[in-house]
Amino acid sequence: MKLNAREKIRNAAVDLFAEKGYAATVTREICQRAGVTKPVLYYHFASKERLYTDLLRGGWTECQEQLQLAARNGKTAREKLIEVLAADLALTKRDPRMATMMFRMIFAPSNETPNFDFVRVGLEWSRLMAAIVKEGVRRGEMTGNARQVGEAILGVHILYTLSFLLTGRPKPDRRLARRIVHLVVDGCGPESGKR
Numbered sequence: 193m194k195l196n197a198r199e200k201i202r203n204a205a206v207d208l209f210a211e212k213g214y215a216a217t218v219t220r221e222i223c224q225r226a227g228v229t230k231p232v233l234y235y236h237f238a239s240k241e242r243l244y245t246d247l248l249r250g251g252w253t254e255c256q257e258q259l260q261l262a263a264r265n266g267k268t269a270r271e272k273l274i275e276v277l278a279a280d281l282a283l284t285k286r287d288p289r290m291a292t293m294m295f296r297m298i299f300a301p302s303n304e305t306p307n308f309d310f311v312r313v314g315l316e317w318s319r320l321m322a323a324i325v326k327e328g329v330r331r332g333e334m335t336g337n338a339r340q341v342g343e344a345i346l347g348v349h350i351l352y353t354l355s356f357l358l359t360g361r362p363k364p365d366r367r368l369a370r371r372i373v374h375l376v377v378d379g380c381g382p383e384s385g386k387r
Contacts, residue, residue: 198236200226205243210292214244215304241306248297248308251290255283259320269328270373276320277349277369284353285364292357318342334377345376 195203204225208217219240223230237243262279266272284291297305321342328334334341349372356364 206289210289213296272324273373274369278366281364348372
């Protein structure tokens with residue numbers, strides 16, 4: 193499939209932003225990698241900042257849509273949690289550059305990146321997980337504080353995602369999603385290994 197100029201720019205930018213971060217990436221490099229001129233880049237995106245924020249918004253919008261769809265699958269809260277994590281892991285596996293770019297922005301000094309509200313993004317993730325756990329607590333499927341359990345699942349998920357991005361392991365798949373949910377929901381007690 194032949195990419196149009198806009199897609200070539202997006203692909204080149206994701207590569208470079210993931211490799212170098214926002215501040216170290218210059219528009220000349222994006223244009224060279226995309227095989228376009230600066231006027232073409234500015235026609236499609238107006239600025240490097242606009243390109244970056246469009247990529248982040250687009251990535252988060254797609255992720256949010258996939259997570260919401262996944263949350264509707266599964267009969268139990270545990271199954272829904274696994275579906276949500278599996279959906280996010282599938283996105284990470286499909287395009288690890290986008291996940292790397294997002295983590296780079298989270299950890300970059302605030303004066304080196306355009307404004308993007310990652311706190312809001314994190315809260316949306318957290319609320320989705322807490323709502324699923326709350327449903328599970330209400331049904332008697334699990335116990336605990338819904339917000340804290342949801343945050344614990346996300347925390348372990350983030351650690352495994354970072355491990356995959358940095359080392360290529362563990363494989364980001366449904367099996368890993370299941371392991372994460374079981375670890376947090378069942379804990380480390382003697383009964384935890386029986387699932």
